[in-house]
Amino acid sequence: MRLFDTATREVRDFIPLVPGQVSMYVCGATVQAAPHVGHIRSGVAFDVLSRWLRHNGFEVTLVRNVTDIDDKIMAKGEIENRPWWAVAAHYEREFQNAYTILGCTPPTIAPRATGHITQMISLMQDLIERGHAYAAQGDVYFDVRSFADYGKLSGQRIDELLPAGDAGSSSPKKDPRDFALWKSAKLGEPSWPTPWGDGRPGWHIECSAMAKAYLGDAFDIHGGGLDLVFPHHENEVAQSKAAGQAFANFWLHNAWVTTSGEKMSKSLGNSLLVTQVVQRVRPIELRWYLASAHYRSNLEFSDAALSESAVAFGRIENFVTRATEVLGEIELSDLPVDFIDAMNEDLNVPSALAVLHEVVSAGNSLLADGEHGAKLITALSQVRGMLDVLGVDPLNPTWNSSQSDSPQAALALDALVQGQIVARAEAKEQKDFAKADAIRDQLSALGITLQDSAESVRWILEK
C-alpha cells in the first residue's frame, strides 16, 4: 500500500513500524463550536483509511484527540454564560454525535487535553533540560532557533514567515516565532499548577503529549486537515523530535470542503452544520458524498452535487436491496483486484468507485436476466464488501433508522401495500389502466414507489 506523505511530498510505500499493526494519531476537534461538513469530511476520510487498513488485516490503534481547553472555548463560555468546561463538553458531544451518525468507527481512544496535563509538564521539563524551551514570566516557550529542522514539514523558513501577531514589544519571547507551550493564567482563567506557576496549555503541546502517552515515541501515521500543517503539525513535530522522539512516520492531510471555491469555515459564514445537511439527505448519502472524492482534493459542496450524489448512491443501494431479496444473507468474498489496486494507491476512492459501478451494472443485468446463481452472489458480496470498506453498506445495522423501523410496523405496512399491489394487478388484468394508475399514484403520494419487473412487483419507501 502506498500513501502520500506530506513530509516528503510524495506517494511512498507504507510499511508499519510493527508488522501487522498500525498506530495512528488524528487531530480531532477543538470543541468550541458545532461540527460542519468540512470537519466531518476529515472524520470520514480517516475512517476510510482505518477501515481499509483493518480490511487488510492490520490491527489499528487510532487516537483522535479532543482539545478541550483553548482561548476560543473560554471566549465561548463568556458568550454563552457558562463555564468553559460546559462549553467543551457540549461541543464534544456534538462532534461525537456527528461522527456516530456518519458511521465513523469509534477511535480506540479519544483523549482530552485537560486529562494529560501531567504528561505536558513532563514534556516541557524535558524540552527545557535539552535547551529547546524556556520559561519566562510564567509562560513556557519553544525555542524555534534551537531546532534545526523547524519548518521542514511545511517547507517554511523561519526568516520568511510573516511576523507573528502577538510579537509585541512586551512579549517575553526570545524570537517572535517562538510559540507558547504553556500560558500563565490570568485572573479568573482556568489553570493547573506547574513548576513555572499556574497556567494552561498552549495549542500544540496536547497532541505531542497524548501521542506519546498512547502511541509511544514513534508511530505510523499522523493525520489531520491541511490547515494544520502549519503551524500546528510543524510545532508538534518540533516539540516531539526536540524531545528525542522519532514521532510520526507518515503525515496525511485531507483537503477542504469548499463552497464557491472557498474553504468552508465559520469566519466566512459559509459553513453548513452536519445537523442541517442530514435534514436534506440521509446520513449515509452524506457520507457517500464526502467519501466519493479523493481525500486530498477539494470537494466543492453544492446542493445540486449533493442531490445528484444521493441519486447515484440510490442506484447502488437499489442493487444491494434487490439482490439481497433474491439471495438472502450471503458471505463476503474477495474484492475485485482493480478496487484493491485503487485503494492501495493512496486511497484512490474515485477510481475504486468506477469498479464498484461496473460490478453493480453487471449485477443488475444478472437480476434482469433472472440469473440468481453464483455470479450474482459474487457480485453482491463484492459490492457489499466494497461499500463496507467505505463505510456505506446500506445493510449495515449502523444505518437503521431506529425510530421508524420497528419490525411490526414494517410488516403491517408491507401487508397493506401488498394488498394495493394485488388490487392494481387485478385492475391491469381487466385492462382498467385508469384504476391501476390511480392506485400507483396514491401510493406514490405517500412516498411509496412501485418497481415492476417481469416476475414480480416490489415497493420501496422513499426516505
Add this chain to the structure above:
RNA sequence: GGUGGAGUGGCCGAGAGGCGAGGCAAGGGAUUGCAAAUCCCUGUACACGGGUUCAAAUCCCGUCUCCACCUCCA
C-alpha cells in the same frame, strides 16, 4: 513577501507521455398498457501561448485565473 495546491466535456470527478476512468444530466434504443426500475448505444474534454517527442491533458518554458497556509481553523 514566503510556502503549497488547482484550472479536465452541461455538471461532478479520476488519470498524469501512447490507443476516450466512472457517475449524474442529455439524446436514441430495449423492456412496459403507460410509467418507474433495469440494460444497451451516443461524448474526441483536459485555462492560454510556445516548445520537446513518432506520440502531450500528461514533460519543458512562459502567461493568465483561482484557492489555501504563514493569526484560530478539519
